[in-house]
Amino acid sequence: MMTQKLGIRSALEHFAHVKSIGLPPNWDEGIEEGALPEGPESLAQICAQLGWPLPQSLHSRPRADQFPQLVYYPEVGWAVAEQWENEDMIRLSGLHLPLLAYDDGLTFFDVSFPDPLVGEKTPRAVSIFWRAVIKRKHVLLMATLATVVANLVTLGTSLYSMQLFDRVIPLNSYSTLWVLTVGVLAALVIDFVLRTLRANMIEREAADIDAEVSEYFFARSQSIRLDARPPGIGTMASQLRGLEQVRAVMSSGSLFLLADLPFALFFIVVIALMGGVVAIVPIISLPIAIGMAIGLARLIRDGTDRAQVSGNRKNGVLVESLDAAETIKAGRGGWLMLARWNRLIREIHHYEDPIKQNSALAGSIFSTMQQVSYVAIMAVGAFQVGNGSMTTGALLACSIIAGRVNGPLIAMLPNLIVQWGYARSSLKALDGILALPLDRTSGDTALRPGNLSGPILLEGAAFTYPGAKDGLAVQRLEFKPGERVGIIGGVGSGKTTLLRIVAGLFHSQAGSAKIAGIDVTQLAEDVLRHHIGYLPQDYRLINGSLRENLLMGLPSFGDDAVLEAAKKTGLINLIAAHPQGLELQIQEGGRGLSGGQRSLVGLTRMLLASPKVWLLDEPTANLDQTTEQVVLDALFASLQPDQTLILVTHRLQLLTRVNRVLLMANGRAILDGPTMEVIKRLQGQPANQPTPANVSPIVTTAAR
């Protein structure tokens, strides 16, 4: 029984979730649900208000491949329609009411959610940070206000000292002293309050900025096209962690010291007004300090870049050695990894040591310079006082103000420069990641056709891996809807690459790969994944429950449907045998299940998803013969006549189940035809001759 209606905002959020689209945290800012019209118009108004494309409505009975859709029903409110449950009922999600009887009066809607990643010209990493900072104008305002007040307080305390020495002490005017002291103390309290507020605000906003920026980069790294992904996963992970370094510098209070720089010039003018030639000292020392800081930044630039690269590679070695621990231990490769590790540590020290030495030297020079400036001001000031050009109080005030010019900013500069140097190197690496091509997500430029039924056609498709000479080169290949195709071929003959191109995971470097006449590279990621199911050869699970692994990215099926599919594949044995059932926890990297069980999870998921095109890469390689037969029976029984199956296999007995066989060698399709004809050609027999029972050696030899 439904207890409450789902509002349009929650329904949209849920719809985006079902379509695997991440909406930004404040996507609905400014939308007041109470101010929206009732019913379907509310959706159009939200889209118009947010500048999204207007929703496309569907007044007819939706086809199975047109789900998911948003649906509005007066008694129910908004809901996400996931799929037909049967002829008359639609399965809903996001509501307590799971089923809705179809009726001609229902209107369904599809929404083209804008994707924050699409439509942007390759952004610069630094601008992602600044965008997040500038969005929070009140922080900048507060920081500026606190800086202005802090500097005015400095001015106030220096003038206070001047008055003390020039007026209060010589004239014993203690009433003035009280007034001045109270005034200065009040200013100090205001300064303290503002500084504390600024620190708290920065702290709070830094967490928000962090959430926004890291979400952006995480989503971005997820959307990088598989074929463009750099080979070093650990290295790339480390590059992404560079975010933390940049964030630390950008949100650190020390950065706000830079705001003091304009005040330094103002203070020099004040010193000149009070002490005349005394101003010559900061006029000389400030540019020297800034020049040295720029020099230090230049000096360490190369070093930080190189140390960063080596540091990222070091992380790569660490991740690889942990991930491949079994292979390394079994192959006694520990020493090899240790040698690589030590080499990188030495490399990092080689680059980092000069940076540390230079920044320590700069720190000492800066601190000596501060003291020399003080002495110089006092010395020049003494002459000025002596010849009556300035009072003792003015000299004291000048020394306090000069301390501010050369003070905290200069003292922290070397440290800040080194931190910024590393952050700059991190930004460079992040820029490299941002430049990688992305999958087509849900932006305006990606196509989301309602109907994708039609053949898969590869024409002149080619793919070569970076640094390799082999890959794939296909002149023309067509897979019609409903075909059952087996792909065979020797090791490294291009079978997996072919599947990846068809699945749109890799983009063909020449020619085209089309589904129903549309280039796969043009299709929105969610449409493609909905239409094409790909089960990789090495199916990896992720940390989480078995249920999460089975249902990841799929509409929320009830447990009955999951258990039904698990029964068909035999995964039910694992679920039933384990006390936690579907809640069975899978460890990081998919550890905790055997290779065969992992394959069963992948196959069960495939049955649940039931895509139009099934691409299976050696799905039964890890299974025993009995399980293999059970799984294949279930799989072929589930296939609808219009669903296409492309099955890569080394097991020739599987070919009896397909009606077309493609033989690959050196990335090319060298034989293609009805199963029997191809097998007989491989055996060197005319097509009308009987087939011997065991054909595997012949196929394998021919394919190499």
Ligand SMILES: Nc1ncnc2c1ncn2[C@@H]1O[C@H](COP(=O)(O)OP(=O)(O)OP(=O)(O)O)[C@@H](O)[C@H]1O
């Ligand atoms: N990531 C990669 N980087 C470089 N070369 C690669 C990469 N993956 C595959 N190759 C090369 O591309 C060619 C085709 O590989 P593919 O994985 O498509 O072969 P396959 O027919 O599926 O092999 P198998 O039967 O062993 O799974 C091989 O020569 C292989 O060495």
